[in-house]
Amino acid sequence: MSDSMPWMRQVWHVFAKDVLRHKWMLMLFVVHAFAGTMGGTQMLYAPVDSLSLLLLFFSLPITAAVLAAMVVLDDSPASATAWWPTLALSRQAVFAAKLLFVVGLIPLVLVVAMIALHLSLGVSIVNAIEYSLLGVRTSVLMLIVAIAVAALVKDLRAFVLAGVLLLVGLYFLLNLLMVESDAALEQLVRFTPNAYSLVLILVTGLLILATSHVYRKRSRSWYRTAAVLLLVPGLLMVQIKAAAATVRPDTNDTTDVLGQATLETELRRNVSGLQRGSELLTRVQLKGLAPDVQAALHLPGIRILGGESCRNAITLGEPFSVLHSPALPIPGDRVKWRGATPNVTYSANSLYSRTWGPYSNVSETCTLLPRAELHLRQPRVLGSVPLTIGATITRDGYRVVLLGANGRGAANQSRFSERGLVTTGELSSLPDYRGTLVSARTPLSYVLLHSGLREAVELEPTNNGSYARRGPVSQVVLNLAPRRAGSGDSMNFPESRAEMHQRLGFQTEGELDNWLRGAELLVFEWKLLAVIDLEPGTIGALHGRTDSMIGSIR
Amino acid sequence: MSIIHVRNLTHEYGRHVALRDVSFDIEAGSVYALLGPNGSGKTTLLQILMGLLPPTSGRVNVLNTSAAALTSAHRARMGYVAEGVRLPSSMTLAQLEKYVAPLYPTWDNALAKALRDRFQLDESRRIRTLSRGEHMKAAMLCALAPRPELLIMDEPFTGMDAVVKDDLVRGVLEMSGREGWTVVIASHDLAELELLADWVGFLHNGRLQLHEPMESVRSRYRWLEVITSSREAQLPRAKPIEWVWSESAGPRVRVLLAEPDEELLRRRAGEWFPDAQRVELHDASLRDVFVALTRQGHAGRGAVGALETGTDHRSQQTPAGAA
Numbered sequence: 101m102s103d104s105m106p107w108m109r110q111v112w113h114v115f116a117k118d119v120l121r122h123k124w125m126l127m128l129f130v131v132h133a134f135a136g137t138m139g140g141t142q143m144l145y146a147p148v149d150s151l152s153l154l155l156l157f158f159s160l161p162i163t164a165a166v167l168a169a170m171v172v173l174d175d176s177p178a179s180a181t182a183w184w185p186t187l188a189l190s191r192q193a194v195f196a197a198k199l200l201f202v203v204g205l206i207p208l209v210l211v212v213a214m215i216a217l218h219l220s221l222g223v224s225i226v227n228a229i230e231y232s233l234l235g236v237r238t239s240v241l242m243l244i245v246a247i248a249v250a251a252l253v254k255d256l257r258a259f260v261l262a263g264v265l266l267l268v269g270l271y272f273l274l275n276l277l278m279v280e281s282d283a284a285l286e287q288l289v290r291f292t293p294n295a296y297s298l299v300l301i302l303v304t305g306l307l308i309l310a311t312s313h314v315y316r317k318r319s320r321s322w323y324r325t326a327a328v329l330l331l332v333p334g335l336l337m338v339q340i341k342a343a344a345a346t347v348r349p350d351t352n353d354t355t356d357v358l359g360q361a362t363l364e365t366e367l368r369r370n371v372s373g374l375q376r377g378s379e380l381l382t383r384v385q386l387k388g389l390a391p392d393v394q395a396a397l398h399l400p401g402i403r404i405l406g407g408e409s410c411r412n413a414i415t416l417g418e419p420f421s422v423l424h425s426p427a428l429p430i431p432g433d434r435v436k437w438r439g440a441t442p443n444v445t446y447s448a449n450s451l452y453s454r455t456w457g458p459y460s461n462v463s464e465t466c467t468l469l470p471r472a473e474l475h476l477r478q479p480r481v482l483g484s485v486p487l488t489i490g491a492t493i494t495r496d497g498y499r500v501v502l503l504g505a506n507g508r509g510a511a512n513q514s515r516f517s518e519r520g521l522v523t524t525g526e527l528s529s530l531p532d533y534r535g536t537l538v539s540a541r542t543p544l545s546y547v548l549l550h551s552g553l554r555e556a557v558e559l560e561p562t563n564n565g566s567y568a569r570r571g572p573v574s575q576v577v578l579n580l581a582p583r584r585a586g587s588g589d590s591m592n593f594p595e596s597r598a599e600m601h602q603r604l605g606f607q608t609e610g611e612l613d614n615w616l617r618g619a620e621l622l623v624f625e626w627k628l629l630a631v632i633d634l635e636p637g638t639i640g641a642l643h644g645r646t647d648s649m650i651g652s653i654r
Numbered sequence: 655m656s657i658i659h660v661r662n663l664t665h666e667y668g669r670h671v672a673l674r675d676v677s678f679d680i681e682a683g684s685v686y687a688l689l690g691p692n693g694s695g696k697t698t699l700l701q702i703l704m705g706l707l708p709p710t711s712g713r714v715n716v717l718n719t720s721a722a723a724l725t726s727a728h729r730a731r732m733g734y735v736a737e738g739v740r741l742p743s744s745m746t747l748a749q750l751e752k753y754v755a756p757l758y759p760t761w762d763n764a765l766a767k768a769l770r771d772r773f774q775l776d777e778s779r780r781i782r783t784l785s786r787g788e789h790m791k792a793a794m795l796c797a798l799a800p801r802p803e804l805l806i807m808d809e810p811f812t813g814m815d816a817v818v819k820d821d822l823v824r825g826v827l828e829m830s831g832r833e834g835w836t837v838v839i840a841s842h843d844l845a846e847l848e849l850l851a852d853w854v855g856f857l858h859n860g861r862l863q864l865h866e867p868m869e870s871v872r873s874r875y876r877w878l879e880v881i882t883s884s885r886e887a888q889l890p891r892a893k894p895i896e897w898v899w900s901e902s903a904g905p906r907v908r909v910l911l912a913e914p915d916e917e918l919l920r921r922r923a924g925e926w927f928p929d930a931q932r933v934e935l936h937d938a939s940l941r942d943v944f945v946a947l948t949r950q951g952h953a954g955r956g957a958v959g960a961l962e963t964g965t966d967h968r969s970q971q972t973p974a975g976a977a
Contacts, residue, residue: 103727103730103759104725104726104727104729104730104757104758104759105726105756105757109756110726110757113753113756113757117753120749121742121744121745174742179740181738181739181740182739182740183739183740183741183742183793185704185705185706186704186706186729186734186736186739187729187754187757188726188727188729188730188732188757188758188800189726189729189757190725190726193726317708
């Protein structure tokens, strides 16, 4: 028997052919990758046309997916008229060559572009490589999905159609899963970092195996197609759901964190003053928590079954409410928070209580399933800078640059724009960085601190949605308005300047101006210490009772 | 020695049965013509032989290996040309050759150049600029230049002009004879096949209706032409078993017979047509046999029937009528 080309050489041979064949598209992608990534820098330093930069940035994964599909479809396992299976080529070698191109070469371009960006921002080469590799994980997973889909279709048009259908289907699936109660899925997404990695590796591995099987058999039997079609949304779901979920610490031992703290809850019903339906009110009391720990009540498990109003209620995102705000980790006396929610004294770290009722539009037929989480976090100050343009904080992979005013802010931003302090750029990589499709990192927190008066105002990033968190560089516009208790999302709350001043506790705008002149920007991140499940049993164990914190409304 | 060994092969596309219980062998060094009307299962059979399709059931061995388990080393000994197979459109012919050649240790550059010259292919042209016929020639070049032990061709002459076709047939014949290539070819160019093939298979509705040496086909099938004294020729009430196909117009009758014994036929002609004025016997071409078998749809069962029990096909030259 004559010897054929060795397996590894076959892989390289097909890979080289693909590179040669798609060299123009590849060059275009390289240009796009650098322009799209470096575009983030432009967004930092000048109020340029952000829309085109965003388009450039967001079109990058689409270009990558199309390039991946073209490479796969070149030697399509699905096409009945494909020529390559008749050649003296191992099918697995062809698949390996496609993998090498799609999850090797394409991400390499992205990594190099990101390293260049990091280096241009003054990050060390070691850190630049580390952050870039972390940042490219999402792209790799998405490209594996692209390979799997492309392996099932006959041409590029079918690939685009399949991609659109997949996204639409996923949207409805996610909506369905969010609206309908699915305890199993809810359990699945309560990831620790290790569990998340395991699930991701498992699903990704299975998807690669299924695609490899499609190559080997070169036929789309129903079960192969079904396997890929189940695994692709599965992988995306793991990413999306995990992005939305909290990455929990691996240890469940909360004894040290909780100390002698106790949590008490009391279910109330209050229908007074409501136009329709019922408002669910729960009184939550947390006692004895360490002063430097933040406690926030999250309701990730809330599933509201019922009418349209319920559906609307949960699309606002995961609600949370800060129960206990820690003292800022700065030397000296405690700081007084300005403009905080009435009845909350942030500087007092022992007894603290507030009522919670985020769903004023819940109709009578809705059912709230009993699950809530208590997130305990500790702030870590990254640095503070005076309110001057160009001031920079660099620490552990973060690089925060205060930029010029964009002058386009709403009323509650204008005070900052007059002082040239609206935009803030971030360059970050947190330890719990997950590189998911939706969220690249946990957003930072910003506080204006007046050291002389020992007063602080928490700033709300108004564009901390998914795009601002994505990628190595993001832009954040800060609002003077403090974060609203009871809402964790980034909705804008139109507010007049006068109202804003009043809410921050200033009598006049001039008073606010004076205050700002003596203030500095404090940037800090939150380290998640523990997540405590507040099932009815847990609550009972915490405070000796077994009443249900959240129950049905009739 | 069989280079292809097929037993009880069935292939289904959903509910449609493309091949039904097909069994045959092909000896190394033979040129096998696979005939059959459109949709008879030829392409499916060839794709299964190449390992491009998994059979639904049955056993298919190629180069002493299950077709489903053919490796790149096996494929390095095989060549495949099929109508409709798309070569990489953006490559030039030179790039295509450069890509394919290293995959085959037996690739013959001189032969590739000779074929390129013969086919008048410009190596600097991109595949997408080639005409349909030139595309087939390029595919043919890639399949022939490695000097394959087993060459499988599905409608390879599509778009080729008569001269090139003739050259190709001669070339393949020469190679097959000199180097012992085994060639399996499905084509509607029956004249070329008649020159080329030493064995013939006929597929109809997924069944192998005929499988025998070309010599046997040539000697067994012949036309009987009879002119009767009646204004309208009277055909026998029961169709004689030797008859494959018949047509009549006035006193003239034309019958394709499956019987090699000429004396016997002349005797039988007298019995079938008592009022015959003139009886003539002519050789039938492969085209005549193909058309008649296609029309008749179920001829030659006897020739294959014994095969299906596993008897060596070379001994299966039993006339259809004797079954």
